[in-house]
Amino acid sequence: MKNILIIGAHFDDAELGAGGSAAKWVSQGKKVYKYTLTDNETIFPQRNIHVKFEDSKRQSEQAAKAIGMVEIENTDPAPHGKLMFGQEQMQRVESIIFDYNIDTVIIHFNGDAHQDHVEACRICLAAARHCKNILQYQSNGYIMDNEFRPTFFVDITDFIGQKKKALACYGTEHNRMNRLFGTNLERNHLWGYANEVEYAEGFKVIKMMED
Numbered sequence: 001m002k003n004i005l006i007i008g009a010h011f012d013d014a015e016l017g018a019g020g021s022a023a024k025w026v027s028q029g030k031k032v033y034k035y036t037l038t039d040n041e042t043i044f045p046q047r048n049i050h051v052k053f054e055d056s057k058r059q060s061e062q063a064a065k066a067i068g069m070v071e072i073e074n075t076d077p078a079p080h081g082k083l084m085f086g087q088e089q090m091q092r093v094e095s096i097i098f099d100y101n102i103d104t105v106i107i108h109f110n111g112d113a114h115q116d117h118v119e120a121c122r123i124c125l126a127a128a129r130h131c132k133n134i135l136q137y138q139s140n141g142y143i144m145d146n147e148f149r150p151t152f153f154v155d156i157t158d159f160i161g162q163k164k165k166a167l168a169c170y171g172t173e174h175n176r177m178n179r180l181f182g183t184n185l186e187r188n189h190l191w192g193y194a195n196e197v198e199y200a201e202g203f204k205v206i207k208m209m210e211d
Helices: 013-027 053-067 087-099 115-127 157-167 180-194
Strands: 003-008 031-036 042-044 049-051 070-072 104-108 133-137 152-155 200-207
Touching (some): 003 115, 013 031, 013 053, 013 152, 013 157, 031 053, 053 070, 087 115, 104 115, 115 133, 157 180
Parallel strands (some): 104 133
Antiparallel strands (some): 042 049, 133 200
C-alpha cells in the first residue's frame, strides 16, 4: 500500500469511513488521495437539513488538510441522490487510478442503504479492477439485512484526534441528528475494544495482494 485513493459519494464519507486510517497512512509516508463523486447538495425538509455544495466543498478541503490527504477535485460531480453507474463515471475514476498510480482503493460497502453509496461502490469496483487492493468501508451505521462485517482493522488510537479535527471541519448539517459523528467514533471505540486497542477502523476486504 503506497498510493491510496479513498472515494466517497459525499464529501464527509472519506473522513467518516477511513479518516483515522488515512492520517496513519500519511504519517507512514504513503500518499493518500480523496475523491468525491457527488455535489453533496441536500435538501431534506423533514429533517431540517439543507447542505450546500460550496459550503461542503470548502469544509472538505479543510478536513482533508487536517488529515494530510490530497483532495482530487471533481469538476463534474453528479447531483446528490442521482449518482448512477455508467461508463463515463467509471472511466473518470479509472483515469485517476492510472494517473496517480493507485495501488489501493477504499470504497463504499456494496450492501449499504444509501443509493449513492451503492452506486459509488458499483462504479469503483469496475474502475479499480486492476488495483492490488480493494477495501470497503461504511460511513453511516445503517441497519440492513446485509450487515457490514469488517475483517481488516487499522489501529487509529494515535490518530483519533486528527479524525475528530477533520469531522469538526464540517457544519452541523452534516452531523445527522447531531449524532452521526459521535456514533461513528463510538463504533471506532467498539472495534478498538474488540482488537485490544483504544480505537480502530474496520474494512471489508474485496481483495488484497501482498507485495
